Amino acid sequence: MKAKNHNTNREKRAMKKRFRTAVFLLLFAGIVLTVFRYFKLVSKTVYEESVSHLTEVFHQSDNMLRELTDKNLTYLHMWGAYLQETSDEDKIRDYIENAQKDAGFLNFYFLSTDGNYKMLTGETGYLDLQENFEDEIQNGNDIVTNAVVPGKSQMLVFASPRAHGNYQGFGYDAIAIAYENSDIVNVLDISAFHGNAKSYVVHPDGRVVVDHSFKEWGNAYNFFGILREHSNIPEKEILELSGKFKAGDTDAMLVNLDGKNYYLVYEKSEIQDWVFLGLVKAEIVNASMNVLQRSTMMLVGIVALSVAGLFIWLILRKSRVSLKKKDTEILYREELFQKLSMNVDDVFLMLDAKTYKTDYVSPNVEKLLGITIEQIRKDICVLGKLHPQKSEDPKKNYLEKIQVDEQKEGDFEYVHQKTGEQRWFHNIAMCSEVNGKKKYILVMSDRTSDKKMNQALYEAVHAAENANKAKSTFLSNMSHDIRTPMNAIIGFTTLAVSNIDNKKKVRDYLGKILSSSNHLLSLINDIL
Known part of the structure; x- marks a missing residue:
């Protein structure tokens, strides 16, 4: 019979142990899942905020390009009207030279529909235009396109068919001005990221109109060629991106180029069929957000570990209670509490409600408050010295109105009595009945690090x-x-x-x- 009872008790203890283990695993899994979802939410928020900021920045650059285009076409219309009224070649030369000084373009061309040109100096040649130039000129449309002159760098040409005539024996059907690619890049230069942002203007099929890429990539002729060479993006996704360009979509995505993550932002430009692209390293865009993210994750991790630690502590305490007799259990519990209190930022006190004599003081009180256990046992009013001089009355009794099973909470500002350091505590005062006697239990939690962290976060958000x-x-x-x-x-x-x-x-x-x-x-x- 005794053996049977012993086996039954052992089975009960085993079942309780398995139950506690299952509860612990479920709690741990819940904490991990919660932290994972929180980190995922933070990452999504960082991405959305970064994309929103980049889209706004690059939209301003696109506006600059559009304004440059409108300005140059307006110039051409104005000069074309002048040329239609003037046949004196000396006046034309002086007029255009003055216009070049004012507008800052590289070259002025008298153009025929076949792409041949003549300059003010009499120099002739052929512009290798990348668009169907002849049809556009005949239809009377303004043109903005790339052009290549043998032996010279790529240029961006603005042409208008509103002027036609004869200059130095050369019959022209349009006039045009040209800028070097570097001049256009200077207009689009983005200072928001200290020169680390790069931009392109491309056709929907990827052909580059304005190249502002990284030096190590060399000259870029097709943006999709850059993706194929420097990333591992599947061809299917590149074709999908090309389709979005043709559809005039505005969007953003993360791409990996040469082993580094970049934000790619694109939008339909208001100039012809162009698409404006922007590239910035993700680590540069997210620099300030990452600091806030790491701080938040650290705080969440501390809270999660604290909850897990508290739960482990409860399990350990319950296990020890079940293994020892009542007197041994009390001894072990006190020893465990003493050890834990030395490694936490909480001070625990138990007072008699009538005499206010101290029944218990955690040993970490001197480390956190700068007051010895002996001083507190001698006179509990020594805690009043912790308050700064400008605070409320240090002799005020905050405990006398607390009834059994009630508690009060409050935040207090203290001064460490040895170091003079200003610290912040969250106090919880409870009233309990032990063996028929009314006792006050005071928990003083040091929240100085949280206060400083919150202040830092506030200053970051304010900035x-x-x-x-x-x-x-x-x-x-x-x-x-x-x-x-x-x-x-x-x-x-x-x-x-x-x-x-x-x-x-x-x-x-x-x-x-x-x-x-x-x-x-x-x-x-x-x-x-």
């Missing part, structure tokens, strides 16, 4: 908000300043067209347009 406000203010002021000379240009251009037969008025209007254009150019240069 980010200030930066965002400054950016918004800058964009608002920039838009207002640019709109003023642009309105003048449009207005005087309209007046010039309305008075096209009055040379005096037209010349006056054109002078004002040039003045406003120069002012607009100076604004853009200041912005850049």
